[in-house]
Amino acid sequence: MSAPESKQQRTEPTLHGKPLLQRMKFDNVRETPYVAPEKPPVRYLPWLLLIFLLLLALAVYQENRNHFYQSTLWHSLASQLNYQVQPGAATQINFPAAGPFDQRFGYTQLPRWSEKLQQAGFQITQQSQFSDQLARFTSYGFYPPYQEKNSAGLVINGCQQEQFYRSQAPAMQFTNLANVAPLIVQSLLFVEDRTLLTPDHLRANPVINLPRLGAAVWSQLQRAVGLPAAAAGGSTLATQLEKYRHSSQGLTSDVTDKFRQLVSASIRAYQAGVDTSASRQKTVLDYINTVPLAATATYGEVNGMGEGLYAWFGSNPAKVNQLLKQAAPYTDAQGQALKQVMALIIAQRRPSYYLLQGHADLEQLSNSHLSLMQQQGVLPTELAHKAIQQKLIFNGKVAAATAQGEDFKATTMVRNRLSQLLELNLYQLDRLDLTSQTTLHHQLQNEISKHLRQLNTYDGAENAGLFADRLLKPGQQSKVRYSFTLYQSTDSGNKVRVQTDNTDQPFDMNDSSKLELGSTAKLRVLTTYLEIVAELHRLYAEENTETLQFVNIAPQDNLTSWAISYLTEQPRAELSSMLQAALERRYSANPNESFYTGGGLHTFGNFKKEENTLTPSILEALQQSVNLPFVRLLQDIVNYSIYHGENSSYKLLADDDNPRRDQYLRRFADREGSTFLRRFWQKYQGKTAEQRLQLYISSSRQTSERLAVAFLYINPKATPAQLNSLLQEHINNGVARESETLKLYDKYQPNAFSLPDRAYLSRSHPLELWLLAYLQQKPEASLQAAIADSSDVRQEVYKWLFKTRFRSARDNRIRNMLEIEAFWDLHQRWQQLGYPFDYLVPSLATALGSSGDRPAALAELVGIIINNGKRLPSVRIDKLNFASNTPYQTYFERSQPQVQQVLEPEVAAALRNALQQVVSLGTGRRLNQAYASSNLIIGGKTGTGDNRLVQLNAKGQHVSSKALNRTATFTFYLGLQHFGVLTAYVPDSDAEQFSFTSALPLQVMNSMAPLLQPYLDSNSMCN
Secondary structure (H helix, E strand, O other): OOHHHHHHHOOOOEEOOEEHHHHHHHOOOOOOOOOOOOOOOHHHHHHHHHHHHHHHHHHHHHHHHHOHHHHHHHHHHHHHOOEEEEEOOOOOOOOOOOOHHHHHOOOOOHHHHHHHHHHOOEEEEEEEEEOHHHHHHHHOOOOOOOOOOOOEOEEEEOOOOOEEEEOOEOOOOOOOHHHOOHHHHHHHHHHHOOOOOOOOOOOOOOOOOHHHHHHHHHHHHHHHOOOOOOOOOOOOHHHHHHHHHHOHHHOOOOHHHHHHHHHHHHHHHOOOOOOOHHHHHHHHHHHHHHOEEEEEOOOEEEEOHHHHHHHHHOOOHHHHHHHOOOOOOOOHHHHHHHHHHHHHHHHOOOHHHHOOOOHHHHHHHHHHHHHHHHHOOOOOHHHHHHHHHOOOOOOOOOOOOOOEEOOHHHHHHHHHHHHHHHOOOHHHHOOOOEEEEEOOOHHHHHHHHHHHHHOOOHHHHHHOOOEOOOOEOOOOHHHOEEEEEEEEEEOOEEEEEEEEEOOOOOOOHHHHOOEOOHHHHHHHHHHHHHHHHHHHHHHHOOOOHHHHOOOOOOOOOHHHHHHHHHHHHOOOOOHHHHHHHHHOOEOOOOOOOOEEEOOEEEOOOOOOHHHOOOOOEHHHHHHHOOHHHHHHHHHHHHHHHHHOOOOOHHHHHHOOOOOOHHHHHHHHHHHHHHHHHHHHHHHHOOOOHHHHHHHHHHOOOOOHHHHHHHHHHHOOOOOHHHHHHHHHHHOOOOOOOHHHHHHHHHHOOOOOOOHHHHHHHHOOOHHHHHHHHHHHHOOOOOHHHHHHHOHHHHHHHHHHHHOOOOHHHHHHHHHHHHHHHHHHHHHHHHHHOOOOOOOOOOOHHHHHOOOOEOHHHHHHHHHHHHOOOEEOOEEOEEEEEEOOOOOOOEEEEEOOOOOEEOOOHHHHHHHHHHHHHHHHHOOOHHHOOOOHHHOOOEEEEEEEEEEEEEEEOOOOOEEEEEEEEEEEEEEEEEOOOEEEEEEEEEEHHHHHHOOOOOHHHHHHHHHOHHHHHHHHHHOOOOO
16 A cells, blocks of 8 residues: 555544534634734833833822822721710720820820729729720721820819819920921921921821932831941831830831831821811921920920920020020020020930930031021021020029929828829829829818918917917927818718828828827727627627526626626616716726736826826716726726637636646647737738838837847847947937947847747747748748748747746746737727727737827727718729820729728717717817807817837836927817817927927817818818
8 A cells, every 4th residue: 555545544534524623613603713813012011011100100299299099098097096985994995005105194004003993992984985996996006096185294183173283294385386486397397307387288198208208218228238328217207206105115116116107197197187287287386395305313304395495404495485586686595595496306316315425416416407507598697607606505403393282281192192092103193194183172271271380370379379278388389280180971981171281291290100199099998998898798688697697707807797797787788778887887097006017017197196096987087088097998908808708818727737738728829829920920021121120129118138139039140239239229329338238149149048038038929029030031931931830939939838837937928928919909909990000019008099099090980980880981082084085084983982880880879979078078178169159069089199218227217208209189070970180299309398288289179160160060061
């Protein structure tokens, strides 16, 4: 077969006589066959790209000229970013996390303060609620748009909205741009943004300056690849505002942070509308008023051109502004003013360097910019030359102006309270965006403050009737300090309406002192006594007389014995009747008996000799303030604590034959020891070694021997010099007695005595000494660790107490120990009623005021009495408004307090009646005439404290005494709604010349009657 034939046989398949492919292609398709388009020549592509770029450039150019699209976009976004102040706490709000201005104004701390304030008795009554869009916007880290404050500060208003105090920071502000000298604005814009206020483009975006931004980006790219390039800043004034107000530490940390600034600033610029003319002017003004300019030691943080001129150069901003408004001929003063302004404009780039160290560099840069402005026709040649010739003279010692406040004592009190509440110092507090409302009554506060100051003048004291027997002598009036506080009892707490004194010192004697207030302590003793009577009534009033006969009573427990006797004679007597009978119990005023208390024998005297032969009732002794009945009453209270009930020490001591005595004593030691260790821990918790030692020394009466015993146990490695220094400071008044110190040092070496022996010798609780020594070695130890490590010590302490070989020594030690424990119980009772200190001196002298007190705490006790035994909080601040007119606005008010019933209502009524009789029949009767027309029920308690350092010889004989201070106090209630305290005080060596009694505060109260009565009669206090 030939080749062509073979090829013919391989032809395509056919169908119905036609090739198959041809049939499939044309049989069913009648359109024109597809023809592929020709591709354009490659030479047209560059032209198309060029046209696109030209169109894009034209669009960018046109947008850069009229800003139509971006202004519409930014304004549309800004209009959705809103918030609304609503009642209660917000469910949607984001607080800033950083930013110097946000921190300074307190916005960053609001979440923490909200929690703290609610724990302190406040509640959120109003708060800003973010819209969904604003919440989402801020969650990405952008800053919410609002009319930001250039300055803020603490404002304190009285209870009737009168302003007590106002601070402002930054303090020196220009109110509007029209008031700013054009030269200041021109100088700023020449350096920072020369086209910012160009009037041609109403929609212009002040945030993005494309040439400047492009140069900054290009310089960063060059530096990124290692090419040398000068750093160029791309920030406009608008982005700088965002940076130093809201960025962390006022710096741009990265590209994201810069993007955040650009977006936030653009939103803010177009918030009011697409026309940014007003927004751009505000940007310039805000920058002038707030630009950070470092800080000085005397002025503090400096923000704004006004503060900068004053703090760094000592120049008056208003005068500088006025000088720069004046036309030619130009003066050196104008040149100096312009030089200072230019220096501050440049210094903002590196304020800590230029204003603190680089003065020469700042001088050179200022001159070069002034020269350049003159060359470009911005500055007149004559003025530029005048400015360049001036030298910058820094005066960084200018102090900040004091904030405005009418009443120093009131504002100091409120600021200190706020400082403690918010955990800020006063400098930080004054810079918060905060308005607080105090409970003080503005007018009455001012009137009482003025009156007390006048009492230091001769005419004021004479008109008040203060020159008389047991009052003052002419010439003494200027040395007496008076402190007065008045409260109003309301459902929301005891609100302080007046708190003032006649000093110009920040120390608050009423609320921060510890003074011996004399016989006012009798009111505390009487209160505890009636509390115990109420306890005994609860225990035994429902029992029948047959059962009462079998109650086991220790011989020393006089109070239980009397209660059983009374209830036996008066079965099921009402508590009020029993309390009245308790007030009629009589105690001797005989001063010739010695009392074993405080580790030794003591005697006490009465104020008047004619009282020595009396046996008054407790009520009569309170009215006339007779001492010895209350000493004996306190002795009965101490014995009640020791001998009453199932844990009576009487049973423990009497049952010597009990076979389970050792087991009982071990349980007793463990339980009681742990209890007292916790109390001592509470006493010394959070204090340094020095503070613990000082607190221990002040807790009881010390002698050289007692102090040496304790100190050498607490500090076993102490040197003789250290012991000598301690004794000189606290015992010998600086007189060196080294020979005595060496004897004590050798005698009481660490191994010389056991812990129980040392406790007995130092008249201390052994566990207190042990804990002090333990904390000296392990200052970071916890209470749980101390309890665990003291297990053996607790057994040793109590075993030693009860197994001493000599009966008399054992009894003395037990008596000391039990008295200390009884005073711990008494202290707990007093603390329930507002006693402010961590301990009581374990001595019957506490009945006469030796443990000290605080005027405000005494007033709180009277408040409990007139509130039928309910303890309400003392309120000085009742409203706080943070960040008003901002997205962070939060408004706090005092919530309804939780009332504590700390006294039986019947006990409170009995005390109220007893205090009323003190004024009507007793030591307070001087008050009757002045307030007779008010028809008020008046009660109170007087007290005189003569705090002296008495030196005794080895035989206990009186050698000398030195007056440390003298006080006279009257704590009172005026009607059933108002109560308070008035204290007269003479400190230090001046007290030796004074002999006034509590008649002095009573007479001062009389002199204040014309001021107080109009408010009390009309009840015109605040709601």
